[in-house]
């Protein structure tokens with residue numbers, strides 16, 4: 001394992017890039033990115049893309065992708081892209097499963113943005129059953145070919161399963177992790193138990209607060225719970241996405257994170 005890297009602090013006073021989702025404002029992706037970029041509010045935006053069969057979708061067209069790329073270049077912004085569905089192999093062992101068909105479309109649409117990572121889920125319901133790992137690896141072979149570089153694929157821990165359920169997949173393929181701290185809190189597991197060992201493979205951190213549900217403001221997390229996590233992140237140079245979906249929740253989350261960083265510096 002490499003030695004912890006000394007990372008230069010950015011304008012937020014953090015070694016990591018501070019990110020939001022593409023739903024800070026109740027509007028489409030482009031107006032969200034325009035506002036966030038022009039206000040200098042973030043270093044990264046997580047593009048949440050969805051596509052309902054024969055229904056609404058928010059996949060950007062080629063012109064919008066160009067505008068998003070221009071904004072990124074002008075404002076030193078990066079993107080992470082969240083794939084729409086839990087990746088699953090087709091019943092015939094091929095790529096003809098809705099999750100892979102949509103993943104391919106989203107990847108081909110967003111490749112011109114050179115995303116920092118493609119975040120994806122694997123359903124853990126079948127873990128332990130014969131063939132689960134084989135099928136997961138086969139599905140990922142397709143996705144790796146579309147993305148072009150396995151390390152850009154970042155599998156996310158989900159609150160429903162034991163965090164170790166992804167280990168065999170990560171042992172078999174040189175993909176990365178999306179480490180969702182909020183999902184640990186939601187399932188009552190201390191993220192500090194794994195954070196140090198997970199960080200070297202972690203390309204993206206998701207963090208959010210917990211109230212009656214998760215993905216609420218980080219301001220709801222007490223400092224004694226947040227500060228030890230933030231302290232670990234001071235040796236992390238990837239993207240930290242404040243994964244909330246409302247304007248107020250985003251700005252109070254960012255303030256809570258940066259206050260926690262400041263307490264670490266002065267405490």
Ligand SMILES: [Zn+2]
Pocket residue numbers: 156180206243
């Ligand atoms: Zn997440």
